[in-house]
Ligand SMILES: Nc1ncnc2c1ncn2[C@@H]1O[C@H](COP(=O)(O)OP(=O)(O)OP(=O)(O)O)[C@@H](O)[C@H]1O
Ligand code: SF4
């Protein structure tokens with residue numbers, strides 16, 4: 001168990017280094033001199049050189065990378081070029097907003113997907129199974145943008161029961177704050193819910209067909225105990241899909257955040273790209289990537305907890 | 317062997333308690349533990365409609381072993397699974413199955429669950445796929461105990477350990493925490509037997525429990541089963557396609573072909589004087605190591621498709637001694653000696669198979 005986690009952590013290290021290299025390289029992939037956005041247009045060559053030296057742009061690249069990495073690891077992402085505030089002050093609140101949206105969306109998608117998928121598998125081939133499968137496919141293939149517009153039109157414009165954009169005011173009561181989450185989360189959760197339902201259905205129905213389920217019936221176990229066995233067996237593959245969907249939500253919320261003016265990382269990244277605000281771009285991409293990696297790691301560990309065979313297979 | 321002793325002691329205590337309740341004890345022989353009459357199984361789904369068992373009759377006394385022998389697809393598994401009502405979806409079961417006075421086919425789902433385990437238990441052919449891979453062996457045995465008896469997890473786990481010791485799993489305590497894939501095939505099958513014994517069944521079903529094992533392990537598991545069966549006094553239905561295995565363990569043998577019994581009787585009679593050409597063929601295909609130069613002549617051809625059985629004797633297309641009459645009508649299952657029944661037109665002539673072929 002501990003060995004497996006250590007092994008997976010070891011695996012994460014090179015990936016993280018790769019990600020950090022890419023983020024670092026962003027500075028040089030953008031057209032023009034990376035320092036030019038910092039140096040005032042009217043600065044004399046001496047002042048420009050001073051600024052370059054201050055930012056370390058005159059050092060060899062590997063040294064620049066290590067310096068940058070050291071600063072990042074100690075929590076210093078520099079200063080936003082557009083607002084002049086520390087990058088962390090911009091990115092961390094945005095990150096929290098994105099996480100709460102993606103987390104809420106993933107939870108809802110997982111709940112709906114698991115429930116519908118399991119029901120469908122147990123009703124294998126019957127009308128309710130086919131109805132659920134049809135709903136799942138519809139959910140999977142609905143365009144997010146269109147769904148967002150339709151929901152805004154119905155709930156915000158027509159019925160006026162839910163706010164259409166933003167996160168509300170700092171002083172709002174809990175219910176009102178929550179109401180801002182409803183439409184973005186619904187929009188975000190629909191597609192992954194459909195995908196999760198489909199994959200849970202196939203995983204559970206495959207599990208139900210395994211011989212050991214008959215053996216459990218032969219032992220005279222009550223249905224709920226047999227379900228525990230089925231659930232534990234299906235949990236690994238289902239978690240993998242759910243984790244992937246959650247990771248997708250983290251990065252894929254740009255559209256939804258834009259439509260609903262949600263002040264998250266998608267929103268921030270959009271603005272940063274527009275303003276050529278490199279430090280903010282770097283920090284946002286790096287943090288999103290790290291969350292992606294950590295989410296995958298957690299999924300792997302959870303999967304191992306559910307399926308003892310994974311442990312021996314991957315160690316071997 | 318401590319558990320075996322305890323089990324036996326409890327069993328006899330239970331019996332004497334029952335006897336004293338029912339006193340005065342009847343003088344007649346007790347009814348058989350298992351009584352199956354005219355068992356018919358048909359699978360009817362939108363895709364298939366096929367009759368797999370065509371009216372089986374058999375009975376089994378306490379402590380006796382009945383072996384079902386036959387080629388693959390003859391319906392052995394369907395027969396034994398009927399006893400537990402563990403059949404594929406769409407199965408329609410007719411006839412009657414009485415086990416220990418209980419009408420199995422009339423049980424409601426909750427009653428059926430209560431019977432599975434304590435009255436009738438089954439050990440499957442493939443221990444690798446019959447254990448849930450995600451739970452430990454100890455858990456899977458203990459949960460079975462707890463499904464039927466009001467005991468704590470600790471007690472149930474202790475019982476699981478006793479059972480593993482009973483089936484001679486080395487370092488049983490450690491194996492409780494092993495996952496199925498961590499055991500060898502032989503140990504897994506022993507654990508499967510321990511699981512089947514966990515609620516002290518009166519009837520043990522073993523559906524080819526040794527087929528998936530290596531030859532040497534096969535013999536060990538078979539000997540263990542025979543020992544346990546005698547020690548615990550369980551009635552046992554043992555499925556095999558290997559007549560040699562049947563010789564080791566059976567009291568009675570029922571030879572199956574295409575969903576019917578074609579010959580049934582005490583093992584010695586079946587071995588010494590088979591009266592059905594199919595039985596003779598099966599015996600001919602056994603290589604007995606202690607008979608030098610024993611013949612190996614598998615029966616040519618394959619069993620018929622259960623959806624398209626020939627009109628007469630099902631074995632007629634492969635039978636070397638078939639007569640024209642054989643293709644006309646299914647021969648009756650005829651009693652040719654006490655306890656010995658045969659389904660063949662030639663059986664009435666009274667000649668043993670060897671004589672007919674000469
Ligand atoms: N669900 C099902 N639908 C239709 N036919 C089935 C079904 N299950 C089993 N059968 C058929 O029933 C017949 C008997 O099957 P059964 O499993 O009892 O054979 P068996 O004697 O146990 O053979 P084996 O030695 O291979 O285990 C076979 O011809 C099989 O094809
Ligand atoms: S009835 Fe005829 S075909 Fe069938 S086994 Fe006997 S001799 Fe052969």
Ligand SMILES: [Mg+2]
Pocket residue numbers: 392393394523524
């Ligand atoms: Mg079988």
